[in-house]
Amino acid sequence: MHFTPFGDAAVLIQLEQRIDPAINETILSLHELIQASDPIGYCYSIPAYSSLTIVYDPETTSYNDFRERLSQLCQAVPMKHSEGPTISIPVCYDPDFGLDLNDLSSAIDLSTKEITNLHLSRDYRVFMIGFLPGFTYLGMLPPSLECSRLDSPRMKVPAGSVGLAGLQTGIYPLESPGGWQIIGRTPISLFRPMSDQPFVINAGDKVRFISINKREFHAIAEDFRKGSYQIHRHE
Amino acid sequence: MQSQRTFGKEAIKFTGMSKSLILHFNQPGLQTLVQDDGRYGWHHYGVPVSGPMDRFSAYLANWLVGNAIDSACLEITYSGPIIEFSESCQVAWCGADISPTLDGLELPGYQTINVKAGSVLRFAKLEEGCRVYLAVGGTWQLPKILNSRSAIPYTSDTATPSSVIRKGSQLEVKTGNPIQTRTLKKTFFQVGNKARIVTGPEWSKFSPAEQTFFLCQSFQLSPHCNRLGYRLNPELEGYDSRGEMLSSGIVPGTIQISNSGQPVVLMADAQTTGGYPRIANVIKADLDGLGQLKPGDSLTFEPVNLDEARRAWLNKKDKFISLIGLSA
Numbered sequence: 001m002h003f004t005p006f007g008d009a010a011v012l013i014q015l016e017q018r019i020d021p022a023i024n025e026t027i028l029s030l031h032e033l034i035q036a037s038d039p040i041g042y043c044y045s046i047p048a049y050s051s052l053t054i055v056y057d058p059e060t061t062s063y064n065d066f067r068e069r070l071s072q073l074c075q076a077v078p079m080k081h082s083e084g085p086t087i088s089i090p091v092c093y094d095p096d097f098g099l100d101l102n103d104l105s106s107a108i109d110l111s112t113k114e115i116t117n118l119h120l121s122r123d124y125r126v127f128m129i130g131f132l133p134g135f136t137y138l139g140m141l142p143p144s145l146e147c148s149r150l151d152s153p154r155m156k157v158p159a160g161s162v163g164l165a166g167l168q169t170g171i172y173p174l175e176s177p178g179g180w181q182i183i184g185r186t187p188i189s190l191f192r193p194m195s196d197q198p199f200v201i202n203a204g205d206k207v208r209f210i211s212i213n214k215r216e217f218h219a220i221a222e223d224f225r226k227g228s229y230q231i232h233r234h235e
Numbered sequence: 236m237q238s239q240r241t242f243g244k245e246a247i248k249f250t251g252m253s254k255s256l257i258l259h260f261n262q263p264g265l266q267t268l269v270q271d272d273g274r275y276g277w278h279h280y281g282v283p284v285s286g287p288m289d290r291f292s293a294y295l296a297n298w299l300v301g302n303a304i305d306s307a308c309l310e311i312t313y314s315g316p317i318i319e320f321s322e323s324c325q326v327a328w329c330g331a332d333i334s335p336t337l338d339g340l341e342l343p344g345y346q347t348i349n350v351k352a353g354s355v356l357r358f359a360k361l362e363e364g365c366r367v368y369l370a371v372g373g374t375w376q377l378p379k380i381l382n383s384r385s386a387i388p389y390t391s392d393t394a395t396p397s398s399v400i401r402k403g404s405q406l407e408v409k410t411g412n413p414i415q416t417r418t419l420k421k422t423f424f425q426v427g428n429k430a431r432i433v434t435g436p437e438w439s440k441f442s443p444a445e446q447t448f449f450l451c452q453s454f455q456l457s458p459h460c461n462r463l464g465y466r467l468n469p470e471l472e473g474y475d476s477r478g479e480m481l482s483s484g485i486v487p488g489t490i491q492i493s494n495s496g497q498p499v500v501l502m503a504d505a506q507t508t509g510g511y512p513r514i515a516n517v518i519k520a521d522l523d524g525l526g527q528l529k530p531g532d533s534l535t536f537e538p539v540n541l542d543e544a545r546r547a548w549l550n551k552k553d554k555f556i557s558l559i560g561l562s563a
Contacts, residue, residue: 004436005541006435006436006484006486006513006516007435007516007518007519008516008518008519008541009548010486014436017480019481044275044278044279045279046278046484046485047279048482048483048484048508049481049482049483050481051481053485055486058544058548058549059548059549059552062545128508130281130482130506130507131281131482131508132281132389133277133387133389133390134280134281135281174389175389191390193380193381193393194380198381199280
């Protein structure tokens with residue numbers, strides 16, 4: 001395991017730099033192990049695709065001592081992260097929501113229907129959550145859906161937008177700037193700050209998109225607001 | 236103008252009861268936010284730390300009014316609000332000097348001020364720095380979201396609406412018994428035009444010429460600077476984009492180089508992950524000084540090693556603790 005200093009208050013573990021479920025499993029296992037062991041000086045950690053940022057308190061520990069504690073801990077890492085649930089996320093692929101569907105259709109030479117069907121054709125692993133509270137990085141897309149980011153990012157991507165970038169797909173939990181190509185929108189809010197459980201999805205879970213029409217979109221949005229919509233989780 | 240010594244001499248009457256104080260904001264100022272020490276333990280869900288851009292100034296202001304140092308206070312940026320106090324209370328400000336006055340009299344910083352009911356606090360010209368922290372003695376009656384009262388970036392309108400001050404906003408503070416007034420020399424305040432850095436995880440991916448440019452250049456804060464981050468000018472000369480890396484962790488003080496070669500210093504509200512190479516990190520001890528910079532200010536970087544960075548932080552903490560006489 002390779003440790004490097006990251007600033008004067010964090011340690012960075014970087015594994016091979018590629019999007020790979022096995023590498024990501026190791027990162028999540030390390031994150032859970034370190035979080036649970038809470039070594040002296042530990043503050044918090046940020047798991048990503050193939051890296052883990054571990055922030056420590058330099059008042060309590062030096063870099064070398066902290067790295068040594070991590071190094072010993074990581075020898076014991078169980079390399080299998082427990083299998084997460086599959087979470088069903090309803091998405092409306094209407095062009096009113098799928099802001100880039102038409103442009104994307106010409107760019108990758110597939111009809112909008114084909115894009116939608118391909119997007120729905122598999123379950124996606126949640127590799128990481130970052131960028132914004134609750135923004136999920138999902139992969140991998142079917143290769144024929146691979147696409148670039150927008151040349152100039154949007155100033156405002158509507159909350160719930162489902163986008164594509166490279167071989168990744170993701171869900172914007174909040175209205176924010178963003179450069180992913182938007183193909184649909186979910187009525188489910190993935191960040192509910194007032195709730196006891198503010199986040200619906202965890203890294204390591206799987207996401208299954210379910211196609212809904214506009215009428216269903218509005219009905220689910222309303223139920224969700226009232227708290228009567230049950231998100232389907234398959235353990 | 237009357238002597239500023241008027242303030243702090245007139246003791247608040249002891250009532251032995253907690254009172255409900257309302258701060259009425261007749262004007263919001265450019266950006267006035269409630270900030271406590273921020274959010275911890277939510278980073279793996281993409282939630283930024285937040286908290287004061289100049290933490291030690293916020294801590295000192297809270298200490299001066301007898302609050303726990305990590306309590307909520309107001310972070311006032313660049314131009315100040317107009318605040319009317321419904322009840323008598325104790326306040327203190329630390330950080331940038333935005334020429335505050337209370338009922339028309341100059342209001343000194345770095346000391347406990349006894350405020351009478353009905354008094355009005357105003358700010359005028361920004362003299363030094365960028366952000367001032369105004370503490371009010373008592374318990375702020377604001378909900379905690381993810382265990383913090385800090386305004387949450389991107390979604391503060393819906394998630395933490397009371398933490399973002401608007402015209403007509405009202406904040407309630409339950410005040411307790413006033414404390415003996417405290418005074419400090421103006422301290423821990425720094426406009427951080429020179430920031431010490433340690434090299435970042437991707438430092439070695441930059442060419443020697445780019446590294447030298449980064450270390451020798453006097454940068455300037457562009458107009459695109461806020462609590463998320465500071466974009467600096469100029470861009471690295473002849474920078475050839477390395478393309479994006481896989482997204483990886485970001486901590487406050489991380490300096491990324493964007494595809495166009497522009498250095499971006501990530502600040503308190505920064506995203507938790509990013510995909511640009513991380514050339515360096517501003518050391519912890521110098522983050523507060525960065526929080527006092529504004530667009531147009533200059534910024535240069537001075538490399539130090541990890542031991543020096545840690546010593547700088549320990550020194551700062553030691554000084555702070557010996558100053559206020561409690562464990563921070």
